[in-house]
Amino acid sequence: MSWALHPLSEEQSEVQKLAREFAAAEIAPHAAAWDQDAHFEPSLVTKLGELGFLGMMLPEEYEGLGVDTGTYLIALEEIAAADASAAVLMSVHNSLPTQMILRYGSDEQKDRFLKKMARGELLGAFALSEPDAGSDASALATQAVKDGETWVLNGTKSWVTNGNTAGVVLVMARTDKPDARRGGRGIGAFIVTPDLPGYNIGKKEDKMGLRASPTVQLTFDNMRVPAANLLGDPTQGFVYAMQSLDNGRLGIAAQAIGIARAALEHSVAYAGERKQFGHAIKEFEGIQFKLADMATRIAGSRALLHAAAAAKDRGESVRQFSSMAKLMASETAMWVTTQAVQIFGGYGYVKEYPVERLFRDAKVTEIYEGTSEIQRIVIARALYGQS
Ligand code: CAA
Numbered sequence: 001m002s003w004a005l006h007p008l009s010e011e012q013s014e015v016q017k018l019a020r021e022f023a024a025a026e027i028a029p030h031a032a033a034w035d036q037d038a039h040f041e042p043s044l045v046t047k048l049g050e051l052g053f054l055g056m057m058l059p060e061e062y063e064g065l066g067v068d069t070g071t072y073l074i075a076l077e078e079i080a081a082a083d084a085s086a087a088v089l090m091s092v093h094n095s096l097p098t099q100m101i102l103r104y105g106s107d108e109q110k111d112r113f114l115k116k117m118a119r120g121e122l123l124g125a126f127a128l129s130e131p132d133a134g135s136d137a138s139a140l141a142t143q144a145v146k147d148g149e150t151w152v153l154n155g156t157k158s159w160v161t162n163g164n165t166a167g168v169v170l171v172m173a174r175t176d177k178p179d180a181r182r183g184g185r186g187i188g189a190f191i192v193t194p195d196l197p198g199y200n201i202g203k204k205e206d207k208m209g210l211r212a213s214p215t216v217q218l219t220f221d222n223m224r225v226p227a228a229n230l231l232g233d234p235t236q237g238f239v240y241a242m243q244s245l246d247n248g249r250l251g252i253a254a255q256a257i258g259i260a261r262a263a264l265e266h267s268v269a270y271a272g273e274r275k276q277f278g279h280a281i282k283e284f285e286g287i288q289f290k291l292a293d294m295a296t297r298i299a300g301s302r303a304l305l306h307a308a309a310a311a312k313d314r315g316e317s318v319r320q321f322s323s324m325a326k327l328m329a330s331e332t333a334m335w336v337t338t339q340a341v342q343i344f345g346g347y348g349y350v351k352e353y354p355v356e357r358l359f360r361d362a363k364v365t366e367i368y369e370g371t372s373e374i375q376r377i378v379i380a381r382a383l384y385g386q387s
Contacts, residue, residue, distance in 0.1 A: 006306055012071045019075040022051060023082035031083035034212035035357050040165065041212070044086055049120015053079075056094050058102060062114035069247075069309040073254040077302075080258025081265075084361035085212035087258060091251030092161045093117070097124030097170045100189065100244045104232040109191060113168055122167030126248075127157035127192075127218055128241050134159075135374050137172075138184040138238055142220065144173035150224040151175075151190065156202070156217060159368065163216035164201045168193055171220075172241050175234045189237030191229040198223030209360035248369045249322040250312070253305045253329035256365040257298060260333040263340035263358045264294045270344055270353075281343070290343060294336045301329040320382035323375040330365035331372060337362040 008016065026047060034041060048054050056072040058064025072094060080087035098117050101109055116122040133139040142155025153173050163169070169192045176186025192199065202217030232240065268291060271282035281287045308321035337359040341348035348355050366372045 006303075008074070009071075011067065012074055015065075015067065015071050016074050016078060018051065019053070019078035022047070023078050023086075027079065027086050028082040031085075031212070032351070032354065032357060034083070034085065035209075036211075036351065038206070038211040040085075040214045042165065044089065045120045045123050045165070047120075048086075048090060049118070052118070053090055054093055054120045054123075055098065055114070055118025058098060058114055058118050062102070062110065063118040064114075068313045069250065070306050070313065073250060073305060073309055076251055076254040077258040077261065080255040081262040082258075083212065084255055084259050084358075085210045087255040088161055088210060088213050088252075089123070091248065091255055092126055093124040095247040095251040096126035096244050097168060099247050100126075100170050100231060100240055101191065103243070104189070104236075104240050105191075108228070109231070113191065117168065123162050123165055125160050125162040125166035125169040126241075126244070127160050127163070127169050127171045129159045130156055131158050131217075135371060137241070138187065140172060140174065140187065142171070142173040144175050144188055144190065144225075144234075146175075146227070147224075149227045151188075151227060151230065153190065153192075153198075153220040153223045153225055156219045158217050159205070160216050160218050161213060161368075163218055164204060164214050166194070169218065170231070170241075171218075172237045175237075184238035184242070185235055187236075187238040187241075188234040189231040189240050190225050191231060192220075192223070192225055193229075196223050196225060208363060209357070210364055245369055246317075246319050246322045247312075249326040249375070250305065250309055250318070252365055252369045253301065253308075253322075253325040256326070256329035256333035256362065257302050257305065259358050259362050259365070260294070260298050260301070260329075260336040263333075263337045263355055263362075264291070264298060266353075266355055266358075267291060267294065267340045267343045270347075287343060290339045294339055297332040297336060301325070301332045304328055320379050323370070323378040326365075326369065327372055327375040327379070330362075333362040333365050 052065040055064035060066045128137050130140050144151045144153050171190045171192045172187050175188040198221045200219045202219050205215040271287050274281045305325040308318050308325045312318045340355040341359050344355050347353045
């Protein structure tokens with residue numbers, strides 16, 4: 001079955017094949033066990049780095065593959081179809097910290113970090129949310145105070161994907177005075193490494209899904225960050241983070257499509273094998289209509305995602321289109337996996353079959369990198385010409 005509406009370039013076909021073969025050999029056979037044990041597999045980072053999948057959109061001078069956004073998303077969908085946890089590792093790393101450093105970093109910062117990130121020697125993470133600042137991200141309270149040639153950071157970050165394994169974390173912290181809260185404007189972005197005294201890894205979340213992807217709290221206790229690690233303008237870190245989330249949301253949309261596609265493929269196979277009332281259940285219209293709707297919603301989500309990616313690569317702003325792509329793909333993933341569980345019936349509800357994991361993994365795509373409600377706010381604001 002062909003999945004893409006748009007013709008793939010030679011490079012895209014090659015990357016898709018590479019990702020599909022790698023996922024089938026190295027990820028899919030372990031995904032259920034990693035999920036059950038909440039096991040993060042460190043060798044995955046090394047192997048993804050060797051493939052070039054941790055520097056997909058970085059230019060060749062930083063040892064990246066230098067592919068366009070659409071090609072990156074094709075690879076991500078393949079990895080997600082095998083294991084959504086592996087996909088979020090790759091999505092966060094490629095879309096957020098590497099792109100932030102590439103776009104806003106000094107030449108010295110790029111030289112210091114990007115090659116190692118592309119090779120998988122430094123896994124990246126992104127620390128914006130806090131216990132009391134989730135959807136309202138610009139209410140963050142982590143404070144950065146300049147002291148000579150260092151910034152002293154205090155605060156707690158939550159929901160940090162890759163947080164306990166990362167070698168480099170992009171941390172958003174308030175650089176204005178604590179009593180001078182100015183929304184998004186007084187926030188800086190800092191390149192933080194775990195060797196800095198005062199960097200502490202806090203509790204690891206026990207999650208419903210994406211169990212093989214560690215999500216942790218980070219606390220900073222008088223952590224001294226060299227001034228050379230400040231990214232760009234000390235007052236623009238929130239804007240950098242928001243622009244990076246435009247990329248990140250495309251990645252999460254690809255992840256959601258991968259999850260949904262896996263659920264559809266399992267459902268098509270199961271409906272062909274499972275017999276009730278003397279017939280394979282695929283012969284019943286009730287099942288056929290579900291499968292047809294699942295396939296249609298996936299195709300629509302993928303078409304929107306790749307149209308948004310192409311617009312991004314033309315240099316256009318994709319703020320509302322990346323929100324639309326994430327909204328549609330994540331709600332598709334949740335809906336499709338719900339139908340898959342229903343098609344499998346009782347077998348869909350147990351861990352022996354794969355759709356139960358897909359159902360749990362799908363849910364977070366409606367929550368992280370901006371909830372569906374936040375995506376709707378971004379889209380609605382654009383309709384009124386607001387930022
Ligand atoms: N691109 C460029 N600039 C942007 C922007 C974008 N996409 N979005 C906002 N900005 C700019 C605005 O123009 C504004 O700039 P000025 O101050 O110069 O005017 C500034 O940023 C502040 O913007 P807003 O006034 O719109 O800010 P707000 O407080 O109203 O918040 C929001 C807007 C859309 C609700 C935003 O807070 C948001 O996206 N919230 C969700 C946060 C989120 O997605 N968190 C996910 C964290 S990562 C994660 O999930 C963990 C993980 O590891 C996977």
